Amino acid sequence: MPYIPHDEEETAAMLAAIGVDRIDALFDEIPQHLQTFPQGVPEGLSEMALAREFEERAAAQPSLRSFAGAGAYAHHIPAVVPELIGRGEFYSAYTPYQAEASQGTLQVIFEFQTYIARLTGMEVANASLYDGASALFEACLMALRLRPQQRSILVPRYLLPHWREVLDSLLPLQDVRCIELDADPQRGTVRLPAQAPADAAALIIPQINALGLLEDVDALQRWATDQGLLSIAVVQPLSLALLREPGGWGESGADIVVGEAQALGIPLNGGGPYCGLFACRRDMVRQMPGRLVARTRDAAGRVGYCLTLQAREQHIRRGQATSNVCTNQGLMVTAATIALASLGAHGLREAAVRSHRQARSLLAALLDLKAVRRPWDGPFFNEFVVRFPISAVQLRDALLADGILAGVPLAELGLGEDGDLLIAVTERVSDEDIDDYRAAVGRILEQ
């Protein structure tokens, strides 16, 4: 019996101890007519047959060199990361409620909090939310708790559309509105109104925006401060090796920072599990959602770690909690922490610089082709939009045959024009990859 140890004698002895004669009798409080057998579930497979089925399905996916981004990136994952997070002691532990028996996980989270605080330039960070988008949703709610009189959030047009959809699904449940801020059609970046709407609690500032462009974060932060708004920075953590940390934006720095940690040691996984980052000012910590780990000590003064401020959480505060989140992304936190440790300040910067450099090379190579242009031409980190003279969807599909996932057509994100392709480049892209990409595009365009 897969995963069940009992043999017949053991089962019989246990039934005898309980005083029943068969297992079914243990279900005697459940009305008989409710009990059925799941006929529709297929029969089980041996481990061997199971492996074969999954391996066949995995082989059905072509292996692609990825130039797709839009929030998820094919960065290199240091080999130690999967090796370590697969260790049973991390993999099969529960949320660290019993601190003394969970020091491994607790210290990892404490280190993660520190890493994220330092990367973002913020004072405190939590132990993760589900993903970047849901972290942003939680940030909006937190802003509204901090500004209980307000009911809306200012959202730039070029926030990643999937993230915007999450806000649109969930904020209205609590009667919160998103008010969209226009973009400058030439520059592709936020155009600020003179005056913020009266019921707005916060301004979302995505640095990098959905077109891959860099925003003038100082100006945005200053405007938010002037308008009495909280600011919610949305960042891509690897870019922070090069870009200004939100804690240093404007004069005061951002109030809340969220982001998607996938770029830090987490595989693409078809979209998840990823890991939502969340950092803020220390004086806001009691309004923070999610789990927090603090350093503490035992009676002998030895240093250890434990969960703290649990009174914010649902298992204590129930309906009044700062969030309903319970299980979050522990193992992905572990992955990101180990990736950050493996790369170090040096490796992070190296990966960021190379991503940027190779992105520039690919852009230059593509712009070299006839009738290919860049619709918005501001500074970027590792992602940019190129406008092709043919449908980007068609081009993307055609390049699959070359083993290239060419990017994300803006049309699929509900943005831009038909020929617009959002292309992301990471440090894994070699010069040869760039040549291959260009050659493949050239071939298609010539047809």
Added chain:
Amino acid sequence: MPYIPHDEEETAAMLAAIGVDRIDALFDEIPQHLQTFPQGVPEGLSEMALAREFEERAAAQPSLRSFAGAGAYAHHIPAVVPELIGRGEFYSAYTPYQAEASQGTLQVIFEFQTYIARLTGMEVANASLYDGASALFEACLMALRLRPQQRSILVPRYLLPHWREVLDSLLPLQDVRCIELDADPQRGTVRLPAQAPADAAALIIPQINALGLLEDVDALQRWATDQGLLSIAVVQPLSLALLREPGGWGESGADIVVGEAQALGIPLNGGGPYCGLFACRRDMVRQMPGRLVARTRDAAGRVGYCLTLQAREQHIRRGQATSNVCTNQGLMVTAATIALASLGAHGLREAAVRSHRQARSLLAALLDLKAVRRPWDGPFFNEFVVRFPISAVQLRDALLADGILAGVPLAELGLGEDGDLLIAVTERVSDEDIDDYRAAVGRILEQ
């Protein structure tokens, strides 16, 4: 600097403590003209680039359904095996010379010794030799230590040729001869002479032989006993779930048992690392080669494990040791032990029965084809020879295009006829695989 932690300040501080000004000065006892720089070695790669190179090379190998055997078999490896042997505590530990700090490895070896002793029906087993063939070589030397007047070993014609080659490489160095025993041309099994040569120390009894056939082990063992020879059984451990254990052969049982443990949780790996099994009678243990672990206790009477009878080994006895072996196959021992534990008596028998059953199905399916026949038709476990009307090499090569490694042409082993193919079947072979194999062969034969 990959894998070296030192930064410049640390290096400088260390040099200062030593009292030299640069690292090169530490090599001042080495004549300057002997010191060079390895220009011919290419420049290093980042981890990322390295991974890409290896992944490309790995992808150059077509993925094949394996019907090749001849000593190495594509059995299912329980998922827990690679997960556990990859744990750093097993993976990166040394030979357990310091017992108190190596109880993990030591207990694993003790369990392995027990598993092998029980599987083979022998009293003691050691902690592995390099592979089956080199274990056989060591067994021959041990037999000669036990029979110091003798100088030869009786080797059946159908011992696996690669194993025979190892004996031919190494035994003559110590002036030991192999005397080959003929095979019955009809049956493909050993034909015993009336009388053993006078200087023979031992008879090798391979159960299963190189043609996949089962020998009459009782008769062979009895003959060896009658002739005053030691017997050296060569076994395939998984087959022992069905076949008689060497400890029960004849009246007295085999004296020494060797085998290749690869079938027990060890990947094919292109030929290694594998793991040599070695078991014998308890009264011979002081002549045994290789490492041995014993149970012991500490001053408080707590049970633990340690290396024992080290006086047989080279690090104590040097030139007089029972073998030169030092590093052996520790991690493969761990794999085999965990595979044995995962399968259990039940799973071992299940795998063996299914291998046997599927082998019979494939044989029947092939014999159904015109002009295909079985040159030797005795009982077999999971491997058999089929004679095709075309060259087996040609057939094998043709089936690669179907993703099938059809077997090992006997000609490549220096045995049999041109059309003879040695085909092995494991529990991983599905009914569909058998159909595909038959269909592919049918197609080729019709051409």
Added chain:
Amino acid sequence: MESIFDLDHHREPVTADLDIPAALCRQHPLDLPNPSELEVLRHYTQLSQRNFAIDTHFYPLGSCTMKYNPRIAHRLANLPGFADIHPATPAQAQQGLLHLLWDLQNGLAELTQMAAVSLTPAAGAQGELAGVAMIRAYHHARGDFQRRRMLIPSAAHGTNPASARMAGFTVTELPTRADGDLELAALERELGPDVAGIMLTNPSTLGVFERQIETIAERVHQAGALLYYDGANFNAILGRVAPGRMGFDVMHLNLHKTFATPHGGGGPGSGAVAAAAHLEPFLPLPRVQREQDGRWRWLGRADRPQSIGRLNAYAGQIGVLLRAQAYLRRLGRAGVKRVSSYAVLNANYLLKELQRVGYRAAFPQRRASHEFLLTVEDLHRQTGVRALDVAKRLLDFGIYAPTIYFPQLVPECLLIEPTETESKATLDRFVAVMAQIRQEALEQPELLKGAPQRLKLGRLDEAWAARHLQLVQER
């Protein structure tokens, strides 16, 4: 343990010619350490060893279903064919993955006897949020905007009221009878045109099966409200009783409990939602659809305009979903039923044995489900020893502590869930240890109050932590 921030070596900064305005760039170098690879590996390997985990310890943590997480599922979910898929990959280049997710949707629909499933919720709590948002959307779609109240038993998990609030509901707590079942009269009192629904776990977090479930469903439906099923305890009835048959309209499953995906020290989980036909249009997106031509694709807003929408940037915790599907496929129909059989056998055996050595059941007259509740109030009165002390002392014997002080309505309680993957020998050892602890409580209560005694650290001071609030490593 030292901190990773102590393992630093100076590295010359990478110089770079960036095509980014200086004003947008970081002014100070990143203040992060540069440890060597060995230092990283050693640090986190050593840290890992300071955890208790299923792979190393018995973990009878009630309500959490800490069962064995099959290693094969880990291996298969990490196949490059899955791990390397970018979420924006077009459907034609992820057919294998979509096929497996489709199989999982169907398997879960079958087991729950619901009409349709969405796999996107990232955890149980997000599944709850999705479910109650669907209830809201359902009422709204019918033009009914009055129903702003959600009924929840007081024994429910904290996520239930929190999720209901997040979906814009106010929460009314319902009392429980002394035998663990719901106070039916209270339910009837509360039901009315302002009630949107009720959230129930069955078996409840009290470790007993709610026997009046059919009556409850009838009353709730009569009042125009819907029933939400919190599937956290599904392990107790897997393959045997389907929430769809009990009268529930919508539910979530904790795949990281019942379907044996790992907890990872706090996630990722996965909280698939399943719904009856009338709620299908509202399920969150995306979902997998099989087309006429046999190919799979993601359903989006255009396909399901009434959907509550997207909960996360992508399609959910794919890596977790693959593990759940591997588990389901391995077990098959006979295997899933065995799960609940042996989970319940283990729980009832353990309850009986613990009673034998002197412990008190919170509901002695009831069968245990897959878990059961003890109370050590008697010990507390006699010796001052609390549930917390018993829990901490268990750690000394290499056993993780049960859930304590939950549900809050039973004083000094321990919620114990052995799961089906533990052997009789492990349970017997647990009983022996618990018997010894009881003895210790009576004879040397200070030993327990000072527990753990044998770990690297003694009892950690959580109050100190909250007072000093050191949340990041100082520089």
Added chain:
Amino acid sequence: MESIFDLDHHREPVTADLDIPAALCRQHPLDLPNPSELEVLRHYTQLSQRNFAIDTHFYPLGSCTMKYNPRIAHRLANLPGFADIHPATPAQAQQGLLHLLWDLQNGLAELTQMAAVSLTPAAGAQGELAGVAMIRAYHHARGDFQRRRMLIPSAAHGTNPASARMAGFTVTELPTRADGDLELAALERELGPDVAGIMLTNPSTLGVFERQIETIAERVHQAGALLYYDGANFNAILGRVAPGRMGFDVMHLNLHKTFATPHGGGGPGSGAVAAAAHLEPFLPLPRVQREQDGRWRWLGRADRPQSIGRLNAYAGQIGVLLRAQAYLRRLGRAGVKRVSSYAVLNANYLLKELQRVGYRAAFPQRRASHEFLLTVEDLHRQTGVRALDVAKRLLDFGIYAPTIYFPQLVPECLLIEPTETESKATLDRFVAVMAQIRQEALEQPELLKGAPQRLKLGRLDEAWAARHLQLVQER
């Protein structure tokens, strides 16, 4: 710890209709336990935690080069494209693998400055056997059958004389001078027409570089004999001094030392042999060859009729070889030289620091190579504390013990090899611990004699083990 044999559950035997005569079949069912998968996983996970290993502990084990084993090499060697290759796969279907092995052959030839390499030996000792067998084959091929003697310094590793004997030689031990170099006069005395060769390690196992190596090579060659290089200490000179340049004719490398492949608790290792041109024809088989058309294939007996032949059933420890190639490729030419640089830096620093806290070097007038020899004879005389006690006490501080009582010619010695992958902080901690142990030896020698004190087990009784000889679990 319990034994796996205690974790049994009864399983009904699989009935089968076998097409095998009953006389050949097992008469009694296999007497092996049937544990559950979780029991297996938990048992071996817990066992693993009872090891000291590089990934968890500093391991300054002289002569063993316990350096960091890069995890990337583990991952890459296990790619299915490599792990699933059957050894009888025709060359056209294993070009990627052969290419990598070819690269490794070339890299090793370059680093050793030898003409050719064979990768087949399974470990250092098998490499030695191959090498001395090649020396024998070389003499025989020249019609010289007299040379039956092998010269070996008394400080050599035990495998050297054992391998020489296995190859049919008698062994003559050579003495070492007080400064650690060879006694040249003794060498000259022994050399003669019956001497086949000499086996040397350089730097020697005394942790010093043999300065007379060129003279030795000249004398040995003049006498018609050959020089064998035991490459176990190659880490000391990697990328800096090549044995081929020092005058060696044939050698082995311990890839599991210098090339960072793991020791796995006792293997698998890999002992590639490298040879000068005149010994190339005798190298063991198979070897990888690149053909004119750029494709690779295995060389066999037909290609190299003079080869000493096959040492193992297949082509060697491929999985280990792939790890070594990954390591070499990652480091590249600058990286390999850094290995010896920092290995020697760490050793000399540690030696200096340990001397500073009172320990005595066996060869105080010499530079350390990548390792060095201490003697605690002084402590022994003063306090009765032996090298063994110091070693066992180190375990209490989470540090694996150095090699002790080897080489045997230095009394109460500890052979210490930190390797290049350890940080200064780790070395400094080691020094502090060693200083404390010295203090303890002087003040409370019983503490050391009873060490280890802090592990799960105290000092194990090896004499008891040999007397009672329990080699398998009783039923």
